[in-house]
Amino acid sequence: MNAGRLRGRSLRTRLLLLITAILVTVCAAMALTTVFAQRAYLLGNLDDRVTNAAERSLGGASLHPDLTGDLTFLNESGHPAGMLAARLDTDGTILAAATVGQDAPPRNLTAAQTAALSGIGTDGSYHTRTVPGLGTYRVTGLAGDGVRVLTGLPMGDVQDMISGLVAIEAVVAALGLTAAGCVCAVVIRRQLRPLGRVAATAVEVSRAPLCRGEVTALTRVPERDTDPGSEAGQVGAALNRMIDHVESSLAERQRGEERVRRSEERMRRFLADASHELRTPLASISGYAELMNRGTDRIEPGMAWRRVTAESARMTGLVEDLLLLARLDEGRPLQSAEVDLASLVAEAVWDARAAGDGHDWQLELCLDTAPLVLGDEARLHQVVANLLANARVHTPAGTRVVAAVEAREGLGTIRVRDDGPGIPPDLLPSVFERFTRADASRARADQSTGSGLGLAIVAAITAAHGGRIDVRSEPGRTEFTVELPLTGETGADTLTWSARASMR
Incomplete structure (x- = not known):
């Protein structure tokens, strides 16, 4: 032969x-x-x-x-x-x-x-x-x-x-050769059984629909056929490791595809919401301009101009919010300086009182030292202002809103809580996503509820400062928690804070 x-x-x-x-x-x-x-x-x-x-x-x-x-x-x-x-x-x-x-x-x-x-x-x-x-x-x-x-x-x-x-x-x-041949045939068959099982596993894995990205439990070589002391066991162990790598790669690919799909869905939703939010003030401006072109007998010029100015301001704010989110997504550096969280939150609470005096505004400072963080003061002020504005817009008059500042274990913590009706449970997981609103309808009657970018901006600015944000809500208590890393240094003077001020 x-x-x-x-x-x-x-x-x-x-x-x-x-x-x-x-x-x-x-x-x-x-x-x-x-x-x-x-x-x-x-x-x-x-x-x-x-x-x-x-x-x-x-x-x-x-x-x-x-x-x-x-x-x-x-x-x-x-x-x-x-x-x-x-x-x-x-x-x-x-x-x-x-x-x-x-x-x-x-x-x-x-x-x-x-x-x-x-x-x-x-x-x-x-x-x-x-x-x-x-x-x-x-x-x-x-x-x-x-x-x-x-x-x-x-x-x-x-x-x-x-x-x-x-x-x-x-x-x-x-006779001896015949007997030896029979014995060898039996011995070889028995000794090659593990290799046969390894080959059968490889064939079964090769027939799996891996191209479709379905992560299924691929067949493994039995434990008895992965003994490193034998060549067949080494092949079986190597095949199992390869199958593990294949499964992890498939799982990672599926997770990547899922992330891409979710990203595409978010992008489509983002573009649709942004287009709608921009189209609404543009339609109002276009409508008032058309009425003015038809003559002053149809609308008072002063009122039309005020409405055009208001819609223009609304559209400008939306565009600025979108640009801010875009810059944060690109990872552009923010201004960096030491910021006193206590002073910043106090100023934001005073501003919120001026914007909504129908609420009970409270400030709590539970501090041993001035909480200093390294960041962009204007953006951090925007974080607190947006959280307070969110509480003001989504709670009825008379709601108590408490802004608290704490500092411990190297973290400066800002808590904004209210005793309002709370966030719907189905909305809570996506509350920091863009264009998330309690009223999901595009044709909202109350335009004062905002565009749904406030909390998304809060989350993006917090992440850009190396911090984290969390929310917990139930009827009668909603609390937003922002944690930022402290600089490790106190102010020029050591202060002892223990204040509770009513700003109604």
């Missing part, structure tokens, strides 16, 4: 084929080694017997050195059956040759049989010759005292033993 076809098969098949090939090679090498060793041993034993027989034949022939064709020594007892002997002349030519029979007198060899023994010297070396009609012989020649003999013994027993050994080894090897 060539390498290309082998690579196209499964790992289990390749391992089984390779192990089988190795076992066949090892068995063949062992069998050949055994056969050659056994053959060498048997041939050595046979050569010893051939040498003994040749020495005996030489001794018997030496009794009649003059009789060059004399083979009477073969009549002596003790010669093995099938032994052949020959007398040679000085040129190595066979003069007489005979073979010992079983319970029979020696029988002379034929010319063909004699010719098969020609060319063998008397130097004591061993030769293997096939004698027609007699079989294969191990032959050697010796010389002494002018006598030269040739002696050989049949190799049939050795060949039969070698053949039997080869047959036995072949049968044993076949």
Whole structure:
């Protein structure tokens, strides 16, 4: 089987084929080694017997050195059956040759049989010759005292033993290879089961609809197949880590898509609300201008001019709020200076009293030192003013509004609370989003409720100063909390504050 076809098969098949090939090679090498060793041993034993027989034949022939064709020594007892002997002349030519029979007198060899023994010297070396009609012989020649003999013994027993050994080894090897192949197949199958389960998990994960961005629980490799002590366990553990990365990436992508979708929705809503808020004063200005063009009998010029001025101011304020939010979104730096929160909140409360004297305005300063923060005083004043304006606009007359300032643990805290009706629960999660209003209708009868940007500006300015804002509301108590990091330094004079002032 060539390498290309082998690579196209499964790992289990390749391992089984390779192990089988190795076992066949090892068995063949062992069998050949055994056969050659056994053959060498048997041939050595046979050569010893051939040498003994040749020495005996030489001794018997030496009794009649003059009789060059004399083979009477073969009549002596003790010669093995099938032994052949020959007398040679000085040129190595066979003069007489005979073979010992079983319970029979020696029988002379034929010319063909004699010719098969020609060319063998008397130097004591061993030769293997096939004698027609007699079989294969191990032959050697010796010389002494002018006598030269040739002696050989049949190799049939050795060949039969070698053949039997080869047959036995072949049968044993076949049975052993069959058993070993079966055992290897079972062992390989069992050992590769974890890898198969890992592969099945990988296939299942590859079929998951990952392109649709659905974050689903992807299949994991079982814990038993993630043992780092084995190669399959290492692959399983690596696959689980990869699946974790894939799931986290999918979850992050889904969160990103969700953020983009929400951002797009907010942007569409923002543009729609901004367009509406700008269109309303523009429509009013356009309407009054049209009435003025038709003549003064339709509308008093002074009233028309006042309305145009009011709508223009309203539109200007909205545009300024939008520009402020845009600058804060871009992360433009604000002015930075030390700001005394206590003085800032006190001024904002006085301004709120002037704008809405129908409320009960309270100021609480619970301080040991002057709370100094680093920031833009005008923007921080806008934060407090917007919170107070929100309380004034959305609560009835007579509502108590308390503005408190605290300083502890490195934070300056501003709290604005009122005992009004509270914020609707369904509106509370989005109260700091842009264009969020208690009255979601675009055609609001009361335009004094604002554009819904006040609290969004509060949240943006607070975040730009490194602070945080929170709100808690229930019927009878609504509290906004603004926390800003203090500078860590007090004012020039150490003050002790503990005041509660009524500003109704």
